Amino acid sequence: MKVLNSGRSGLIGLLCLALAFVTTGCGGGNQQQGEGGKIPMTFTGAGNLSWLNVFVAEDEGIFDKHGIESTVRVFDVGFLGTEAVLAGEAQTAGSVEFPLLGLLGQGAGLVVPAVVATAEDQRIVVNDSIQKPEDLRGKKIGLIGGSAFEYSFQEYLNHFNIPREEVEFVNVDAAEQVAVMARGDIDGFLNVEPVVSRALNSINNAHVLEPGTEEVYTTRILLQMNKNWVSSNPDGVKKALAALIEANDFIKANQERAAEIGAKWTKSDKETVTSFLQDAKFDYTVHYDASVRESMEKIANWMMANGKLQKMPDLDQVFAVDHLREVAPEQVKE
Missing domain, CATH: 3.40.190.10 (Periplasmic binding protein-like II)
Incomplete structure (x- = not known):
């Protein structure tokens, strides 16, 4: 082994x-x-x-x-x-x-x-400026480029009638997302555990946006x-x-x-x-x-x-x- x-x-x-x-x-x-x-x-x-x-x-x-x-x-x-x-x-x-x-x-x-x-395991972790899907307009969201997160998040925006161009996608590796959000360079990110809990436990006012991508996507x-x-x-x-x-x-x-x-x-x-x-x-x-x-x-x-x-x-x-x-x-x- x-x-x-x-x-x-x-x-x-x-x-x-x-x-x-x-x-x-x-x-x-x-x-x-x-x-x-x-x-x-x-x-x-x-x-x-x-x-x-x-x-x-x-x-x-x-x-x-x-x-x-x-x-x-x-x-x-x-x-x-x-x-x-x-x-x-x-x-x-x-x-x-x-x-x-x-x-x-x-x-x-x-x-x-x-x-x-x-699973329905994806979670959108955001700061306190985002309380509902519509609040994503004008915000920066960290995603792993070329991954399912890009697809599911765009489907999520479509589901809530939020134009893609009104949300900035920022390519951030999984290992860096918590640190980048903590610095304030992004307003949130899309990922799974254990990254989600690390963010919730270390970033003030971070929370999981509801409803999440389970509305549109199953892993x-x-x-x-x-x-x-x-x-x-x-x-x-x-x-x-x-x-x-x-x-x-x-x-x-x-x-x-x-x-x-x-x-x-x-x-x-x-x-x-x-x-x-x-x-x-x-x-x-x-x-x-x-x-x-x-x-x-x-x-x-x-x-x-x-x-x-x-x-x-x-x-x-x-x-x-x-x-x-x-x-x-x-x-x-x-």
């Missing part, structure tokens, strides 16, 4: 490799067997609760039980893990639709075997793998899916222990994790259904309309759910 932490600054070389792999279609191939015949796999994620199932599977020995010699690599944001997969540095990643579509638009050889988490974490690796390692895909299914069962049956694990990996306190798991309606059921594709198509159409994607990817080639159908056929509803 290995645990690695990777910041955004250390990923420049990896990103260059990833871009090369996008254009060459590499990064797959046969996987060497590890100790005791186990399959070596690096799982990536971000340091937030969307990856609690991965953290639980690691800490509770579930990956090992399913024949996986696991390494977990944690990035500032989830889509950096996708770049690691493309560079051949990891076998799995997870992100929402927006960054995945951007990479698919560049020709990335990625497939999605399943959705592994859903779906799409499991992503290199297409060539999947073709060469079907057993690895099935083992990973089976492990994440068992991790979900563990989370539901052992909520206190799961919260302890989540607190450790997200550097939060157990009470905050317990509360947020309930408030954000986290669900780690490994599944695929028609709504997953519909959401991908909707976001792709938005990206094309906003000049962020040239054409719709071939989603028939992206969603590779045959492995899930073998492992848990009841979880595939097309």
